[in-house]
């Protein structure tokens with residue numbers, strides 16, 4: 438599937454054409470991810486996480502880094518990246534700037550001549566098993582919490598890098614998530630993105646961009662569940678008529694459809710803004726993701742209620758939507774993290 442995705446450009450959707458990519462930007466990326474997720478969210482996340490691994494270099498505007506890394510994703514063979522932020526002790530603390538000071542036991546970076554030495558352990562990293570490159574966030578030794586967070590591009594065949602076993606997730610099972618261990622990993626200084634200590638700002642900038650496309654994934658999950666339910670309610674007959682003629686069923690179908698449309702409009706607006714404003718705004722992508730994540734869970738739940746016992750069978754394919762929906766709610770901002778970002782924007786502006 439990765440090879441097929443690569444052949445139609447999914448490994449380089451957001452990379453500018455000058456570097457061999459499709460140059461579709463945030464709007465094109467989000468729309469593509471909705472389409473894929475309407476069939477399989479796990480497949481969408483493989484390519485979405487790969488884009489996140491490219492994001493710091495894309496956002497850096499640094500021509501040296503861009504010409505070294507971006508063309509590598511446009512060769513004949515598919516190349517995947519991953520985005521390594523989350524750790525065992527530091528989860529949301531790495532994506533809430535005000536809490537960086539409280540982050541505990543964060544992966545460390547120490548400068549030694551023309552290299553940095555990285556030590557630590559990342560968790561829940563999508564594509565870590567199969568990626569060639571990782572965008573890694575590590576804290577400069579001596580800086581409290583994550584206040585010295587710094588962004589690096591790391592080639593994953595560098596000595597000292599170990600890929601952990603694949604996590605047994607509830608949903609999103611097609612994309613492989615695992616740990617990444619770094620033991621005295623030497624990374625050349627020219628692989629640093631931005632300056633020392635810029636990591637939190639880079640992470641927030643890429644999250645603000647990415648939230649619009651994760652909202653695209655959630656919208657796709659909801660849409661897939663809606664489409665299956667429309668088919669089912671249009672063919673299943675009880676009480677002498679198709680299910681959709683029953684008023685309670687019609688009310689549920691209408692609510693599902695309205696929520697899918699509203700989610701799509703919110704993520705399109707957010708992606709459009711993220712594409713045209715630098716740095717990407719905080720408010721619209723957070724609102725889009727908050728609403729679309731909830732929509733995915735609610736629509737998948739309503740779909741399950743309309744499918745009866747068949748929906749409870751794995752072979753029917755609906756329960757997968759519900760399992761995937763709970764995953765989209767976690768990565769790139771939980772509802773609580775999004776609420777903090779939205780409220781901050783409401784009071785202070787973006």
Ligand SMILES: Cc1cc2nc3c(=O)[nH]c(=O)nc-3n(C[C@H](O)[C@H](O)[C@H](O)COP(=O)(O)OP(=O)(O)OC[C@H]3O[C@@H](n4cnc5c(N)ncnc54)[C@H](O)[C@@H]3O)c2cc1C
Pocket residue numbers: 486519520521522523524527528529530532533536560561562563564609614764765767768769770771772773774
């Ligand atoms: C399918 C999937 C794919 C993922 N892929 C990646 C990846 O590719 N790269 C990567 O780095 N990570 C990835 N993650 C990890 C994800 O980003 C983290 O799980 C997420 O940031 C939350 O961190 P945590 O699980 O440690 O939860 P915690 O930070 O322990 O939070 C637990 C709960 O407390 C709440 N909470 C935490 N802090 C606050 C606060 N200040 N105020 C209010 N509530 C708070 C949270 O909202 C949550 O409900 C993935 C996760 C999933 C499920």
